[in-house]
Amino acid sequence: MYSSFFVAWYQLSHNKVKLAVASAGVVVAVMLMLVQLGIRQGALDNSVAVARRVTADLVVVSPRTKTIFASAQFPRRLLYRLGSSEDVEEIGEMYMGQGRFRNPWNKLEFPVSMYGINPHSPMMNLPGIERFGKQLELTDRVLFDGLSRTNYGPVVEQLKEHGTLDVEVNLRKVRLIDSIEVGISINADGNLFMSPANFLRMFPDRKSGSVDLGLIRLRKGVNPEVVRDQLRHYVGQEAKLMTRDQLVDSEILFIRENAPLDFIFGMGAAVGFFIGFVVVYQILYTEVTNHMPQYATLKAMGFNDFYLLRMVVSQAMILSLLGYFPGFLMALGLYRVATNAIQMQFSMTAARAVAVFVLTLVMCGLSAMIAIRKVRTADPADVF
Amino acid sequence: MTDTLPASPVISSRHVNFWFGEGDLKKQVLFDITMDVAAGEIVLLTGPSGSGKTTLLTLIGALRKVRDGELEVLSRHLHSATMDDFVQVRREIGFIFQQHNLLPFMTARQNVELMFQLHPEVSRSEASRLTAELLTSVGLGDRLDYHPARLSGGQKQRVAVARALVTGPSLILADEPTAALDSHSGRDVVTLLQELARNRSCPILMVTHDPRILDIADRIINMEDGRIHAVE
Incomplete structure (x- = not known):
């Protein structure tokens, strides 16, 4: 039989061009929403990538530090106190700074994130760095991040070909010995990894006694939160102890408070929503307007408002479905393009796919709700 | 006029008045309409334009509500009906526009x-x-x-x-069904309607201007200025 859903389908599919236009509107909306939200998530993920790479159970930072990308230093001696706890297995230190890397090809300087860390046991997930432990102990030896942007020149190719590359970092000649793949963020176009001693050579103003981050590995089986609280009085007011999760959370919080990611990309997604809403509303409204006499006739013959409302809502739902799936596929394609273009990882999550699907239904539903007001005004007495 | 027909008419109108607007804008279009249509009858409503015949049809078809008087259609009191009753009545009526x-x-x-x-x-x-x-x-x-x-x-x-x-349907209401047709197809449609209605003994109330189809009627109600003028 011809339920309101099928009538809606006949009405929509009767004019193929109109159907294509309406669906295209929803496709664009879905794509925009997915891409904007995807980039927002990607930017967030990338900017906390360093914090996520920490494998130590506890970290020590200066109480002045808001984000580890602009960290304040704290006295290294505080770290040595912590060794007296029997729950602490290993203590590491990390120096971080923004250096200037001179592209050997075009002789221009580009900022680069630099990490001074014990290469034998970094307590960070830096895949492959241990292999270069011995070499990094030598003076002015540096490891390059193979996923760095192309600003720095064809460094990776050069390393593959010749084994090493001599470059200038912070006005000092250093030797790149190889590359490992770590990944960049909105805060860093490229990364260099080295031993603390080499770090201090390139930052002559920095003192070995002030570190940016303390990394602490605990004995297996202890609860990091409990130990954190026990260790607190060892460092007093001069440093702050956090678990790894706390560090990640505080980095996410920092990014959301300080970079307008939510606003910019939320706005982009809202524009997508609005475009879809307007297109669907326009289509539904003209459909209703063009068929007022027929709708009034249906009412005169005993169809109630509810049946006609279902017809309009069904059309909206059909448009949601027709628009969502192509929009989803296009967004997947754009994620890939964006990943290649700006060398940041963008990926689809089930949660986002579902959320945008729900948003699409809401978008089309709202359009229908407004178009429906017109249906209610169809007066069966006007048919005569 | 009702005396010659069997009891329990399909349409029974008693002193029906109808007007559009209120107050100064009030314009009465139907005055004291009293008539019946019995089961199986074919009744034509004729009259000049503006005589209120279409308005009467919309009242009987439960598309507008009677302002004053009593109107019973298919055993439902339309003068005191709710919107749901209206929709129910409409479902038992066959409309031709x-x-x-x-x-x-x-x-x-x-x-x-x-x-x-x-x-x-x-x-x-x-x-x-x-x-x-x-x-x-x-x-x-x-x-x-x-x-x-x-x-x-x-x-x-x-x-x-x-x-x-x-x-x-238990009743057919038609509003100038032949108006948009040439004489030949108009005649065809009306004959068809007549045959189908007769076979099912379904009463028809039809508004028409078309003099060529008056012969199908059992009864012709002529309206003028919102009043029933003559019944043939």
Whole structure:
């Protein structure tokens, strides 16, 4: 039989061009929403990538530090106190700074994130760095991040070909010995990894006694939160102890408070929503307007408002479905393009796919709700 | 006039008054309408334009509410009915309009079969059998799957007739069904309506200007200036 859903389908599919236009509107909306939200998530993920790479159970930072990308230093001696706890297995230190890397090809300087860390046991997930432990102990030896942007020149190719590359970092000649793949963020176009001693050579103003981050590995089986609280009085007011999760959370919080990611990309997604809403509303409204006499006739013959409302809502739902799936596929394609273009990882999550699907239904539903007001005004007495 | 007819009329109107607007803008269009239509009767409503015949039809069809007086249609008191009652009455009435108003995006068959949405008690197969049968009997057996755009005016109006009749209404209300048709197709449609109604002993109340079809009537009610002027 011809339920309101099928009538809606006949009405929509009767004019193929109109159907294509309406669906295209929803496709664009879905794509925009997915891409904007995807980039927002990607930017967030990338900017906390360093914090996520920490494998130590506890970290020590200066109480002045808001984000580890602009960290304040704290006295290294505080770290040595912590060794007296029997729950602490290993203590590491990390120096971080923004250096200037001179592209050997075009002789221009580009900022680069630099990490001074014990290469034998970094307590960070830096895949492959241990292999270069011995070499990094030598003076002015540096490891390059193979996923760095192309600003720095064809460094990776050069390393593959010749084994090493001599470059200038912070006005000092250093030797790149190889590359490992770590990944960049909105805060860093490229990364260099080295031993603390080499770090201090390139930052002559920095003192070995002030570190940016303390990394602490605990004995297996202890609860990091409990130990954190026990260790607190060892460092007093001069440093702050956090678990790894706390560090990640505080980095996410920092990014959301300080970079307008939510606003910019939320706005982009809202524009997508609005475009879809307007297109669907326009289509539904003209459909209703063009068929007022027929709708009034249906009412005169005993169809109630509810049946006609279902017809309009069904059309909206059909448009949601027709628009969502192509929009989803296009967004997947754009994620890939964006990943290649700006060398940041963008990926689809089930949660986002579902959320945008729900948003699409809401978008089309709202359009229908407004178009429906017109249906209610169809007066069966006007048919005569 | 009711004396010669059997009891329990399908339409019973007693001193019905109707006006548009209120206060200074009040314009009365029907005055003291008292009439009956009995089961199986074919009654024509004629009169000059503006005489209120279409308005009377909309009152009987439960499309407007009586302002004053009593109107009983298919044993329902429309002068005191709720919106739900109105919708129920409409479902028992077959409407035929001046314009066919078929849904342009559905075929003849779909347009007619759609009416069974209001009668879920009829099975799907039964609905499509009745639809095909009726469309064939109005001479459109070979046009079942045509969209209205591909049918002539007379054919469209015949689809509209089939749509009005397919669910077995207890009353047919028609508003100048021949107005948009040439004399030949107009006559065809009316004859068809007459035959179908007779076979099902379904009463018809038809508003018409068309002098060529007056012969099908059992009774002609002539209206003028909102009053019943004469009954033939």
